[in-house]
Amino acid sequence: xxxxxxxxxxxxxxxxxxxxxxxxxxxxxxxxxxxxxxxxxxxxxxxxxxxxxxxxxxxxxxxxxxxxxxxxxxxxxxxxxxxxxxxxxxxxxxxxxxxxxxxxxxxxxxxxxxxxxxxxxxxxxxxxxxxxxxxxxxxx
Numbered sequence: 001x002x003x004x005x006x007x008x009x010x011x012x013x014x015x016x017x018x019x020x021x022x023x024x025x026x027x028x029x030x031x032x033x034x035x036x037x038x039x040x041x042x043x044x045x046x047x048x049x050x051x052x053x054x055x056x057x058x059x060x061x062x063x064x065x066x067x068x069x070x071x072x073x074x075x076x077x078x079x080x081x082x083x084x085x086x087x088x089x090x091x092x093x094x095x096x097x098x099x100x101x102x103x104x105x106x107x108x109x110x111x112x113x114x115x116x117x118x119x120x121x122x123x124x125x126x127x128x129x130x131x132x133x134x135x136x137x138x139x140x
Contacts, residue, residue, distance in 0.1 A: 005112070006048050013037075013044035013109045016121045017102050023128045024098060031082050031095045039078070039099055040106035043071050047110025068107060075103040098124070 017040025025032030
């Protein structure tokens with residue numbers, strides 16, 4: 001792999017995270033465009049670095065899944081910060097879940113799983129756009 005392969009993965013992380021971020025910003029969520037891009041980009045880079053160390057740098061005792069586990073925990077902490085209790089109801093759960101999925105998309109891109117990341121992005125947009133309309137229509 002060349003550095004250009006890694007750069008492609010990072011650029012796609014910006015694009016995919018940005019697409020979801022546009023939807024979040026459209027509905028006025030705090031974790032919007034730039035936040036989603038940063039989460040996706042950071043997750044992609046951490047994933048690239050973890051597997052680069054394990055495969056190409058000659059370290060025999062490196063477990064790349066440790067960094068992946070750290071990403072999941074760290075994103076959980078970030079997502080928890082978006083959940084608040086306001087006027088008797090809990091808000092921010094979809095935003096927190098969105099941050100979690102965007103991190104997973106970034107990890108998939110970091111691994112070079114472009115189609116999987118693309119399909120997940122499309123499915124996420126389906127949930128955010130169409131399911132929001134269904135919830136309003138059926139008062140769920």
